[in-house]
Amino acid sequence: xxxxxxxxxxxxxxxxxxxxxxxxxxxxxxxxxxxxxxxxxxxxxxxxxxxxxxxxxxxxxxxxxxxxxxxxxxxxxxxxxxxxxxxxxxxxxxxxxxxxxxxxxxxxxxxxxxxxxxx
Amino acid sequence: xxxxxxxxxxxxxxxxxxxxxxxxxxxxxxxxxxxxxxxxxxxxxxxxxxxxxxxxxxxxxxxxxxxxxxxxxxxxxxxxxxxxxxxxxxxxxxxxxxxxxxxxxxxxxxxxxxxxxxxxxxxxxxxxxxxxxxxxxxxxxxxxxxxxxxxxxxxxxxxxxxxxxxxxxxxxxxxxxxxxxxxxxxxxxxxxxxxxxxxxxxxxxxxx
Numbered sequence: 001x002x003x004x005x006x007x008x009x010x011x012x013x014x015x016x017x018x019x020x021x022x023x024x025x026x027x028x029x030x031x032x033x034x035x036x037x038x039x040x041x042x043x044x045x046x047x048x049x050x051x052x053x054x055x056x057x058x059x060x061x062x063x064x065x066x067x068x069x070x071x072x073x074x075x076x077x078x079x080x081x082x083x084x085x086x087x088x089x090x091x092x093x094x095x096x097x098x099x100x101x102x103x104x105x106x107x108x109x110x111x112x113x114x115x116x117x118x119x
Numbered sequence: 120x121x122x123x124x125x126x127x128x129x130x131x132x133x134x135x136x137x138x139x140x141x142x143x144x145x146x147x148x149x150x151x152x153x154x155x156x157x158x159x160x161x162x163x164x165x166x167x168x169x170x171x172x173x174x175x176x177x178x179x180x181x182x183x184x185x186x187x188x189x190x191x192x193x194x195x196x197x198x199x200x201x202x203x204x205x206x207x208x209x210x211x212x213x214x215x216x217x218x219x220x221x222x223x224x225x226x227x228x229x230x231x232x233x234x235x236x237x238x239x240x241x242x243x244x245x246x247x248x249x250x251x252x253x254x255x256x257x258x259x260x261x262x263x264x265x266x267x268x269x270x271x272x273x274x275x276x277x278x279x280x281x282x283x284x285x286x287x288x289x290x291x292x293x294x295x296x297x298x299x300x301x302x303x304x305x306x307x308x309x310x311x312x313x314x315x316x317x318x319x320x321x322x323x324x325x326x327x
Contacts, residue, residue, distance in 0.1 A: 006235065013242050020250040023193045109276065 042067055043075070047107045048100040050092035052085070059088035063099055071109045085114070125163050127153045129177060132170050134135070136214035141171060142221055168226075175229050180210055182236050189243050195256060195312070196319040198247060202300055203323075204279050206293045213281060240277075245270045255314030270305060276300050294326030302327055 007015070046065040053060045058081040066074035079095050082088040101107070131152035135144045144165055150160040164170045183206040191197055195229055209215075248266050251257035260266045260289050284291040300318065 009238050009242060012239055013246065016242060016246040017249075019190055019251070020246060023190070023250070034193065 009103065043071070044101055046074075046101070047071075047109050048096050050096045050100075052088055052092055055081070058083055059085050059097060061088050061092045063092075063095060065099075066109055066111055070105045121163070124153075124155065125173075128155070128160060128163060128170065129174055132174055133212065133214070136218070137212070140221075141214060141218040148172075157315070162324070165201070171226065172229070174224070175232075178215070179232060180256065181208055186236070186239055188249065190247070193254070194242055195251070195315050196323060199297060199320045199323050202277070202297050204295060206281075206296045209278065209281050209295055211289070214284070240271055241274055244273050251312065255309055256315060257307050261307075265291075269307070272303055273300055276303065278295075290299065292326070294324045297323075299327045 043065055045063055045068055047068050049064040049066065051062040051064055053062065061079045061080045063079055064074055064076045080091060082091060128149060132144070132149050133134060135148055135152055139148075144167075146160060147157055147168075149170065150157045153160070164173065185201065185208055188197075188201045191200070241249065244269065248257060248270065252259055280296050280299050281291050285294075301316070307315070
């Protein structure tokens with residue numbers, strides 16, 4: 001049987017000191033810290049992309065809102081789910097039309113805008 | 120099922136160790152208590168030493184769990200919760216203190232493991248006092264070294280309170296156990312600490 005790891009008392013005392021100090025160094029945040037969630041004006045200039053995904057036996061409909069100039073600025077929201085893929089597809093289409101600023105879909109982004117390295 | 124039988128053997132052994140002491144319990148008694156044959160018991164544990172080692176393994180695991188309940192929350196009630204766990208532990212494993220010196224003679228590794236746990240327990244209590252001083256719940260050390268003594272006294276109360284009640288032939292309960300410990304800390308509480316103690320700790324069942 002291998003020898004078990006033993007923390008020296010001095011080190012253990014230091015660990016507890018660090019743990020105690022967490023309550024003094026960690027401060028509660030301010031409501032303004034969450035402004036990035038409230039600042040949603042940029043969503044007006046986004047391309048809305050419907051996204052269908054099979055998840056836990058259901059077809060999940062998500063909408064991805066990606067800025068048409070900076071596609072890396074995006075937000076994904078789950079909208080609903082259906083057992084039937086066709087119904088989910090239809091729902092995704094209508095939800096996209098409802099959410100998108102340009103309902104005809106003239107704003108476009110391509111996957112190349114993400115510059116994703118594949119290696 | 121093998122794991123279930125092993126657990127049954129360990130639980131029976133703990134019951135008998137508490138009742139008669141480790142040295143006075145025979146394999147036959149453990150087998151009878153567990154409701155299995157000695158042959159079956161010997162299949163799982165080759166001798167009593169193996170059972171004792173396994174009981175202590177369980178005991179150490181539980182003790183390590185209790186130690187991990189350090190500063191889960193910022194208030195005094197956090198210590199009270201840990202005291203509840205200590206009480207349950209020492210009430211469950213009463214034999215540990217009865218057989219302390221016997222175990223020391225025959226199981227050197229068990230004893231050294233215990234000493235490590237005791238050292239950690241003492242450090243935790245001392246650091247908790249320091250933390251409460253920092254938070255303004257406990258007064259700064261009035262006389263140098265007095266909080267080290269307080270730490271040792273709290274430790275002794277946690278470990279030896281149940282056996283001394285048994286010795287006096289008096290009943291023991293979690294509320295009385297916790298009161299014995301808080302009674303040592305309360306003289307050092309600041310007005311803020313006292314308010315927190317009265318509002319958050321006393322309602323958790325500290326009985327004078």
